[in-house]
Amino acid sequence: MTTTIQKTMKGLWSLIVGLKVTGKEFCRPWITVHYPRQEVTNLDTFRGHIDLVPVLDDPEKPLCIVCRRCEEVCPSGCIRIEGHVPGEEKEVPVRQLLLVSNISLPHSAAREPICATDKTLRVLDGFSLNYNLCSLCGLCVQSCPVSSLTFSSDVYLAGASRKDFEFDLLQRLIDRAGSTKLKKAA
Amino acid sequence: MLDKPSFSLDGDYYSSRFSELGKGEGDTLVLNLGPQHPSTHGVLRVIVELDGEYVRRAEPVLGYIHRMHEKMGEVKTYVQYLPNMGRVDYLHALAWNWAYVGAVEKLMGLEVPSRAEYIRVITCELNRICSHLLWWGAYVLDLGGFTPILYAFDDREILMDILQIPTGSRLTYCYYRFGGVSADLTETFLTQTRNFIERFKTRIPMYHDLVTGNMILRGRCEDIGALPAEMARRYGATGPVLRGSGVAYDVRRVEPYSVYDQFEFDIPVGKNGDAMDRYDVRMAEMEQSVRIIEQALNQIPDGPFINPDVPDRIMPPKGEVYFAVEGARGKIGVYLVSDGTARPYRLKLRAPGFSNLHVFAELAQGTILADAVSILGSLDLVIPEIDR
Numbered sequence: 001m002t003t004t005i006q007k008t009m010k011g012l013w014s015l016i017v018g019l020k021v022t023g024k025e026f027c028r029p030w031i032t033v034h035y036p037r038q039e040v041t042n043l044d045t046f047r048g049h050i051d052l053v054p055v056l057d058d059p060e061k062p063l064c065i066v067c068r069r070c071e072e073v074c075p076s077g078c079i080r081i082e083g084h085v086p087g088e089e090k091e092v093p094v095r096q097l098l099l100v101s102n103i104s105l106p107h108s109a110a111r112e113p114i115c116a117t118d119k120t121l122r123v124l125d126g127f128s129l130n131y132n133l134c135s136l137c138g139l140c141v142q143s144c145p146v147s148s149l150t151f152s153s154d155v156y157l158a159g160a161s162r163k164d165f166e167f168d169l170l171q172r173l174i175d176r177a178g179s180t181k182l183k184k185a186a
Numbered sequence: 187m188l189d190k191p192s193f194s195l196d197g198d199y200y201s202s203r204f205s206e207l208g209k210g211e212g213d214t215l216v217l218n219l220g221p222q223h224p225s226t227h228g229v230l231r232v233i234v235e236l237d238g239e240y241v242r243r244a245e246p247v248l249g250y251i252h253r254m255h256e257k258m259g260e261v262k263t264y265v266q267y268l269p270n271m272g273r274v275d276y277l278h279a280l281a282w283n284w285a286y287v288g289a290v291e292k293l294m295g296l297e298v299p300s301r302a303e304y305i306r307v308i309t310c311e312l313n314r315i316c317s318h319l320l321w322w323g324a325y326v327l328d329l330g331g332f333t334p335i336l337y338a339f340d341d342r343e344i345l346m347d348i349l350q351i352p353t354g355s356r357l358t359y360c361y362y363r364f365g366g367v368s369a370d371l372t373e374t375f376l377t378q379t380r381n382f383i384e385r386f387k388t389r390i391p392m393y394h395d396l397v398t399g400n401m402i403l404r405g406r407c408e409d410i411g412a413l414p415a416e417m418a419r420r421y422g423a424t425g426p427v428l429r430g431s432g433v434a435y436d437v438r439r440v441e442p443y444s445v446y447d448q449f450e451f452d453i454p455v456g457k458n459g460d461a462m463d464r465y466d467v468r469m470a471e472m473e474q475s476v477r478i479i480e481q482a483l484n485q486i487p488d489g490p491f492i493n494p495d496v497p498d499r500i501m502p503p504k505g506e507v508y509f510a511v512e513g514a515r516g517k518i519g520v521y522l523v524s525d526g527t528a529r530p531y532r533l534k535l536r537a538p539g540f541s542n543l544h545v546f547a548e549l550a551q552g553t554i555l556a557d558a559v560s561i562l563g564s565l566d567l568v569i570p571e572i573d574r
Contacts, residue, residue: 011401
């Protein structure tokens, strides 16, 4: 009998202890944000889909040297690249897929920015990304020998069809260049 | 050829076979729990035979989220398989990352710089706390307490923000690389981790006040699903499920990999092996993880975060290798056979949840259905890991 009462009292006390925690929490300020009226602030490190990086002196020209390493290393095959050698009609051949597993080491010092005036052998004609298939592993960015790829921090992507997530990265680069030019002009 | 359709109004193959196998005496009811059921997390299906409210038999049905991860390993190159590892067990993704890169490194004899080892320890332990917090919230949710998961997510959200800094993702990390990690830890990461640890030390007593001492939780956990050590061993259960039964088996201690032999930490164990013991073990493990992270933060050396001599072509020599790490749910093992080409010949993943799940059928026998749900929750199952 006494043990039952003791047990009950102990149990009831445990509920009061729990309620104390709830009470304290009730007085704390909000920690969530009211999306979409407010947005969180910690998105700068978030990795979104990839984007092309332009050369230093021309925001419309990508750094890409059409080596097709990213296309080859991508586990889901979501990158398609088109390029040609200037003066020649033939396209740059697709590398023999899946034979090499290459990740260049991210030694940033070894990666000097390439200027547009440099004689680059190959010209990029198209860079399409099928973001539906991408698993955001970052292998393409790491395997790029000239740091021509970067992550966007676009988290609020939403669309009604698959087409909305098939990006033409070259076009995006040109659009971005256009908007910065407009800003400068303004 | 199937001589009858695989699905009819009498139920599918599994439920009709289950009914045929155990036509016991009395008026019993065969009930399907899941694959869509709030207490089965993910897509686990459990068929139970009920005698009134008592479970007479139970049988888990697997395979609803089978994604052929092992087969994918045979068609992708070593590097291309990396993102798969974050998706086997999405709650402790970094442990799976580690198990895979560790196996390849062992086979190739690749050295990992000591800074990278410390980075791996810190991030993996943070991820373990993440996983245990989610389990804690979800378990109490299964038992009918809604608010604790919100407290757990408060802390987990901070952890995910921290892990987002080096990894770039919030859940399915693909961070470890052969010979190191893909990005160095920043000063922001280190400060935020230190702040989190200070905060978390005050949060754990709060968790105990809010839930552990609660009489209702104790009533639903104590003496429920007592798992004898012998039975846990028989099923190959590992992790907190085995440790809850009093066996101090932790891969970090018994086969120390990486730099785990340089840290002081305890292996919490239970006594009776009931749901409460498993609960206590996980709560204590979070504290131990904090201890490991603190030591690692103080000892972390400077240097490269990836071995600069990693070959451009990852082509391990012919041979086989087994590498095991301690995940939040138990022993994660990767068995790899290489034929010297760019792709693994065979990749076998040992998921701890698979072994842990199967003790359920025996534990649930003779319990009330509500207790069976409590047992299921206390095993901390992640179904994608079990199905692979």
